[in-house]
Amino acid sequence: MIFKSLVELFCTKALLVMSAHFSYLQTMQESDLSWVFSVEQRAYDFPWSMKGFENSLEQGLNYLFYSIEGKALGYCCLLPVLDEAHILNVCVAPEYQGKGIARAALTAISDKLRERRFNIILLEVRESNMPARQLYRQFGFTEDGVRKGYYRSSLWDEALMELVDAREDAILMSYRLND
Numbered sequence: 001m002i003f004k005s006l007v008e009l010f011c012t013k014a015l016l017v018m019s020a021h022f023s024y025l026q027t028m029q030e031s032d033l034s035w036v037f038s039v040e041q042r043a044y045d046f047p048w049s050m051k052g053f054e055n056s057l058e059q060g061l062n063y064l065f066y067s068i069e070g071k072a073l074g075y076c077c078l079l080p081v082l083d084e085a086h087i088l089n090v091c092v093a094p095e096y097q098g099k100g101i102a103r104a105a106l107t108a109i110s111d112k113l114r115e116r117r118f119n120i121i122l123l124e125v126r127e128s129n130m131p132a133r134q135l136y137r138q139f140g141f142t143e144d145g146v147r148k149g150y151y152r153s154s155l156w157d158e159a160l161m162e163l164v165d166a167r168e169d170a171i172l173m174s175y176r177l178n179d
Helices: 002-018 030-043 050-059 101-115 130-139
Strands: 022-027 061-067 072-081 084-092 120-126 142-157 162-176
Touching: 022 101, 030 050, 030 072, 030 084, 050 072, 050 084, 061 101, 072 101, 084 101, 101 130, 120 130, 120 142, 130 142, 130 162
Parallel strands: 084 120
Antiparallel strands: 022 061, 061 072, 072 084, 120 162, 142 162
16 A cells, blocks of 8 residues: 555656656737736735736737646746847746746747847846846846836834835846847
8 A cells, every 4th residue: 555655656746747847838828817827826925917917918929838748837928129028927837946947948938039030038037036047147148237126025024023015126137139
């Protein structure tokens, strides 16, 4: 009985790992929004609203990241402006983070943008989001500046003994697609 349970556990974990490898992008559809919104709620302390995703779907380029088995792993929302693509939101579902999915998806997105003749990708990232900043730097993004107080955040107030509203700086980054 214990052996059978261990085998089942191993097989379950193996399937999760196997399905956690990025394979392809697919254009986000309105029918994807409930899944995207649920991932957003789980992944961020200050998530986008459903209206934010609806607006992005109307105005931008939006992709889902999939495994070879067709399992949705994450998403990206971009706003195209002339020859610039501004990454507004990129997220890998929490259960798949740390497996190289964001890097692989960013490569596929960059390739798509090159094909469409975009010249540069722009983004803002929270100053405290060191894993994302490291990923972007390793990918070739440069840190171009700071947008003070751009993000909503919270801090622990020792005097009040509670979380209070605060602001966090954004690091502005860019990546040239045609260099």
